[in-house]
Amino acid sequence: MNAFLRGLAGSASVAAGYLPIAFGFGLTALQAGLSPQSTLLISMVVFAGASQFILVALLTSGAGLLGTLVAVLLMNARHLLYGPALMPQLMAQGKRYPTPLLAFGLTDEVFATAAGRLDQLAPEDRQAWHLGLQLGAYGAWMAGTLMGVTFGGEIDQLPIALAAALEFILPALFFVLLLEIGVRKWLGTIVVTVLVTALLQTILPSYHALTLGMLLGAASSQLRRKPCSRRST
Incomplete structure (x- = not known):
C-alpha cells in the first residue's frame, strides 16, 4: 500500500x-x-x-x-x-x-x-x-x-x-x-497544558486560555528535553 x-x-x-x-x-x-x-x-x-x-x-x-x-x-x-x-x-x-x-x-x-x-x-x-x-x-x-x-x-x-x-x-x-x-510519553506536557489552561480560563476567554496553555505546555516540554540532550552530548 x-x-x-x-x-x-x-x-x-x-x-x-x-x-x-x-x-x-x-x-x-x-x-x-x-x-x-x-x-x-x-x-x-x-x-x-x-x-x-x-x-x-x-x-x-x-x-x-x-x-x-x-x-x-x-x-x-x-x-x-x-x-x-x-x-x-x-x-x-x-x-x-x-x-x-x-x-x-x-x-x-x-x-x-x-x-x-x-x-x-x-x-x-x-x-x-x-x-x-x-x-x-x-x-x-x-x-x-x-x-x-x-x-x-x-x-x-x-x-x-x-x-x-x-x-x-x-x-x-x-x-x-x-x-x-x-499518554506516558507526553504526560508532563499534558499536565502543564491542562493546569495552565484551567487556571487561565478563570480570567480569559477559553480560546485564549487554550492557546496560551498549549504554548506553555510545549515550552515546558522543550525545557525538559534540553538538559537531557546536553547530558547525552
Missing part, C-alpha cells in the same frame, strides 16, 4: 469522530436559518470544526461580519503553531507538494495524529501520507455536513440525548487520539 493510501486508512479514527460532529453542524446551521448551500460552503472553505458552530451563532445573532471574522480568527490562532511543529518531519526529504496543500487540512485532530505517527514513517513517505490523512478527515467532514443538510429539513429539534452525545464526541475523539500517541 502506498503512503497516500496508508494515510487515508490512518484517518479512520478522525473520520469516525468527524462524521457525527459535522452532521450536528449541518443540523445546527439549518435550524439557525442558513441555506443548505451556505452550510456546505462553510464546511468546504472554513473546515474549522467547533469554530464553524461559533461562526453560525455569531452571524445569526446579529454580530457584524468584521467582529465575527476576528472572533473566529482568534479561536483558530493556535493553528499557526501546527505547521512549524510538523515542518521538520514533513520536509526531511525536501519539498514535494505545495505548502498550502499540506497545511489546509491541518486541524487539531489531524495534527495530533500526524505528530504521533510521522516519525514512524520513512521521510520520503511522510508528505504523501499526510495528504491522505488530511483528505480522509476532510472527506468525512464534508460527508457529515451533507448528511446534516439532507436530513435536517425533516428534524425540527434534536432529541436531548442525541444533542448531549454530539457534544461529547469531540472530547472523546481527543481522548482516543491521545491514547494512540501514548
Whole structure:
C-alpha cells in the first residue's frame, strides 16, 4: 500500500469522530436559518470544526461580519503553531507538494495524529501520507455536513440525548487520539497544558486560555528535553 493510501486508512479514527460532529453542524446551521448551500460552503472553505458552530451563532445573532471574522480568527490562532511543529518531519526529504496543500487540512485532530505517527514513517513517505490523512478527515467532514443538510429539513429539534452525545464526541475523539500517541510519553506536557489552561480560563476567554496553555505546555516540554540532550552530548 502506498503512503497516500496508508494515510487515508490512518484517518479512520478522525473520520469516525468527524462524521457525527459535522452532521450536528449541518443540523445546527439549518435550524439557525442558513441555506443548505451556505452550510456546505462553510464546511468546504472554513473546515474549522467547533469554530464553524461559533461562526453560525455569531452571524445569526446579529454580530457584524468584521467582529465575527476576528472572533473566529482568534479561536483558530493556535493553528499557526501546527505547521512549524510538523515542518521538520514533513520536509526531511525536501519539498514535494505545495505548502498550502499540506497545511489546509491541518486541524487539531489531524495534527495530533500526524505528530504521533510521522516519525514512524520513512521521510520520503511522510508528505504523501499526510495528504491522505488530511483528505480522509476532510472527506468525512464534508460527508457529515451533507448528511446534516439532507436530513435536517425533516428534524425540527434534536432529541436531548442525541444533542448531549454530539457534544461529547469531540472530547472523546481527543481522548482516543491521545491514547494512540501514548499518554506516558507526553504526560508532563499534558499536565502543564491542562493546569495552565484551567487556571487561565478563570480570567480569559477559553480560546485564549487554550492557546496560551498549549504554548506553555510545549515550552515546558522543550525545557525538559534540553538538559537531557546536553547530558547525552
